[in-house]
Amino acid sequence: MSPMARIVALPVRAYRLLLSPWVGHACRFQPTCSAYALEALERHGALRGSWLTVRRIGRCHPWGGWGYDPVPPRSRP
Numbered sequence: 001m002s003p004m005a006r007i008v009a010l011p012v013r014a015y016r017l018l019l020s021p022w023v024g025h026a027c028r029f030q031p032t033c034s035a036y037a038l039e040a041l042e043r044h045g046a047l048r049g050s051w052l053t054v055r056r057i058g059r060c061h062p063w064g065g066w067g068y069d070p071v072p073p074r075s076r077p
Contacts, residue, residue, distance in 0.1 A: 001041065001042045002045050002046060004045070004046035005041040005042065005045050005046040005049060007046070008041055008046045008049070008050055009037070009038055009041050009042075012034050012037045012038055012041075012053075013038075015034055016034050020034065027060070028060055028064065028065075028066040028067075029056070029059075029060070029065075029066060029067065029068070029069045030067065030068050030069070031069075031070070033053075033056055033057055033060060036052075036053065036056050036069070036071060037049070037053040037056070039071045040052040040053050040056075040071045041053070043071055043073075043074050044071075044074060052071065052072070056069070
């Protein structure tokens with residue numbers, strides 16, 4: 001994981017450590033949104049990983065989908 005992606009991942013890790021136990025399992029997708037965020041940041045870096053995470057969280061609403069939604073594979077240049 002790039003240094004910038006590690007910095008961007010800090011709030012996600014803090015959420016998983018501090019807030020997630022209080023919220024419980026409420027994610028509509030598999031993997032959970034926080035696990036998706038960490039994987040997206042690791043696989044795609046800070047910029048694209050953040051964008052993918054924002055898109056995923058934006059789909060998490062009562063009228064959105066649910067189920068298995070993996071991180072897209074890294075495209076090769």
